[in-house]
Amino acid sequence: MDRSPMTRSELDYGDVQGLVRFGYGKMKAASYVLLRVKNPAAGRSWLRKATVTSAVAMDPPPSTAMQVAFTAAGLDALGVAPSVLAGFSAEFLAGMTEASRSRRLGDVGCNAPSRWEWGHSTGMPHLVVMFFAEQGGLDALVQSVAGDVWSDAFEELRWLGTADLDGIEPFGFVDGISQPRIDWEQRRDVTGAMNEYSNVVALGEVLLGYRNEYDKYTDRPLVDVDSSSAGLLSAEDAPGKKDVGRNGTYLVMRDLRQDVRSFWQFIYDQVGGDVAEADKLASAFVGRTKAGDPLVPIQQQAIPGIGPDPGQIRRDQFTFDQDATGVRCPFGAHVRRANPRNTDFHGRQTGLGRLVAALGFGSNAFRDDLMSSVRFHRIVRRGREYGGGLSPADAQRRASPNDPELGLHFICLNANIARQFEFLQNAWMMSTKFSGLTGESDPLLGNREPLPGYPVTADFMAPVENGLRRRVSGLPQFVTVRGGAYFFLPSLRAVRYFGGGG
Numbered sequence: 001m002d003r004s005p006m007t008r009s010e011l012d013y014g015d016v017q018g019l020v021r022f023g024y025g026k027m028k029a030a031s032y033v034l035l036r037v038k039n040p041a042a043g044r045s046w047l048r049k050a051t052v053t054s055a056v057a058m059d060p061p062p063s064t065a066m067q068v069a070f071t072a073a074g075l076d077a078l079g080v081a082p083s084v085l086a087g088f089s090a091e092f093l094a095g096m097t098e099a100s101r102s103r104r105l106g107d108v109g110c111n112a113p114s115r116w117e118w119g120h121s122t123g124m125p126h127l128v129v130m131f132f133a134e135q136g137g138l139d140a141l142v143q144s145v146a147g148d149v150w151s152d153a154f155e156e157l158r159w160l161g162t163a164d165l166d167g168i169e170p171f172g173f174v175d176g177i178s179q180p181r182i183d184w185e186q187r188r189d190v191t192g193a194m195n196e197y198s199n200v201v202a203l204g205e206v207l208l209g210y211r212n213e214y215d216k217y218t219d220r221p222l223v224d225v226d227s228s229s230a231g232l233l234s235a236e237d238a239p240g241k242k243d244v245g246r247n248g249t250y251l252v253m254r255d256l257r258q259d260v261r262s263f264w265q266f267i268y269d270q271v272g273g274d275v276a277e278a279d280k281l282a283s284a285f286v287g288r289t290k291a292g293d294p295l296v297p298i299q300q301q302a303i304p305g306i307g308p309d310p311g312q313i314r315r316d317q318f319t320f321d322q323d324a325t326g327v328r329c330p331f332g333a334h335v336r337r338a339n340p341r342n343t344d345f346h347g348r349q350t351g352l353g354r355l356v357a358a359l360g361f362g363s364n365a366f367r368d369d370l371m372s373s374v375r376f377h378r379i380v381r382r383g384r385e386y387g388g389g390l391s392p393a394d395a396q397r398r399a400s401p402n403d404p405e406l407g408l409h410f411i412c413l414n415a416n417i418a419r420q421f422e423f424l425q426n427a428w429m430m431s432t433k434f435s436g437l438t439g440e441s442d443p444l445l446g447n448r449e450p451l452p453g454y455p456v457t458a459d460f461m462a463p464v465e466n467g468l469r470r471r472v473s474g475l476p477q478f479v480t481v482r483g484g485a486y487f488f489l490p491s492l493r494a495v496r497y498f499g500g501g502g
């Protein structure tokens with residue numbers, strides 16, 4: 001949509017679901033229930049009364065929170081009009097398991113949706129209700145929410161439990177460090193050329209109804225003003241229309257099973273059992289040490305938008321300027337694929353140098369050309385682990401049939417699933433052509449199935465000093481997809497609107 005002359009209105013945090021602004025880190029217990037609508041009228045009635053937690057900052061902060069998000073099938077089952085549904089993005093409407101999309105996301109072979117535990121055919125949820133509570137408070141919260149109307153309205157498809165691993169994901173690395181900083185006040189001018197890495201993203205990259213990094217509004221359902229839409233906010237860019245998407249976002253959920261034993265056994269085999277070398281190789285796969293420190297030097301010069309937690313500033317204050325050859329942090333490392341930072345214009349080129357690079361010339365032009373600017377492909381991560389941890393030493397021991405399954409309920413928020421999550425997953429994580437590499441995809445997430453034209457996808461290349469490279473071959477598949485879906489996490493006003501029948 002084109003730029004409109006309308007003024008920007010202030011954000012009403014009371015209308016935004018809290019998960020967009022907070023990770024609810026102090027609420028150590030969380031559980032997500034996947035539901036199907038069995039009685040639409042009862043479902044709408046539950047929605048009208050549901051106490052969905054908003055993004056308003058409170059002192060003291062609340063001890064519990066509840067969030068709700070819908071799949072396209074769920075909105076349809078609740079009776080939302082087809083004309084309203086049609087305004088949502090094509091990828092949300094088609095869903096995560098559409099065949100060509102599965103290929104692009106790497107959901108083939110043992111990741112194929114036909115093998116999933118949920119998110120496919122009859123296992124497709126209509127909505128997810130997410131419960132968060134301080135330790136000991138989860139059961140009471142669930143009971144207070146899931147009363148009689150709930151039982152009339154919904155069929156429970158599956159409960160997804162989570163585990164509190166103190167910020168460490170099951171492979172043993174600190175997680176949840178790097179996040180983009182959302183420009184809530186909409187102060188930043190995105191129209192200027194911005195080739196330097198900044199951690200700030202426009203509000204419209206996360207919330208619908210606001211300008212994004214292109215200074216445009218992402219498409220979303222806009223409806224006429226009538227009695228049913230009266231409670232919705234107006235669209236900033238379309239006078240006379242009400243905005244169903246405003247203050248809402250898309251929530252991508254993927255159930256990622258982690259084979260921690262195979263991860264550490266493979267690594268120990270590669271280094272002949274040497275503990276220090278094993279940690280080094282595992283850190284090269286991730287792109288950070290187990291403690292979360294980056295593999296490249298922390299920069300003294302401030303990077304706009306890093307923070308606000310001082311510990312996070314230190315651990316996130318870096319770009320790949322100092323590591324143009326990937327000797328410290330391999331190009332294929334998970335965090336370098338997930339956020340290449342300034343790889344477009346590394347070396348801090350200015351003036352003529354930048355022009356030369358922008359035109360595709362210069363010594364690094366080949367690799368620069370393979371990237372587009374990272375600010376268009378950022379996601380807000382809100383995932384939680386499940387099952388527990390397993391130390392590298394324990395991972396060497398033989399598995400027992402009673403071992404719990406370990407993994408990550410990966411969750412990310414973004415206004416444009418195709419340009420943000422899917423681009424990241426496809427062009428950066430799964431691609432065997434990322435950054436001029438061949439024969440490899442993400443060392444943690446990669447699906448090792450051969451691809452047309454790429455018979456080898458299970459390598460990992462780590463450049464070492466003097467232009468030499470160390471190749472690790474035959475990486476097993478460490479992460480398997482067990483479920484997933486695209487949800488819409490609406491504003492509180494839109495929750496009521498859907499409750500009223502849309």
Ligand code: HEM
Nearest residue numbers: 169173174175176177178256335338339408410424425479
């Ligand atoms: C089981 C699967 C996964 C594991 C074990 C994992 C682990 C990690 C770890 C340890 C970090 C570094 C700590 C941090 O900055 O938070 C990280 C960063 C990150 N991961 Fe993952 N991750 C997984 C799946 C994914 C997926 C599916 C995506 C997106 C498609 C993703 C995107 C990111 C991003 C964007 C970052 C931050 C990079 C940065 O800004 O430096 N991860 N992940």
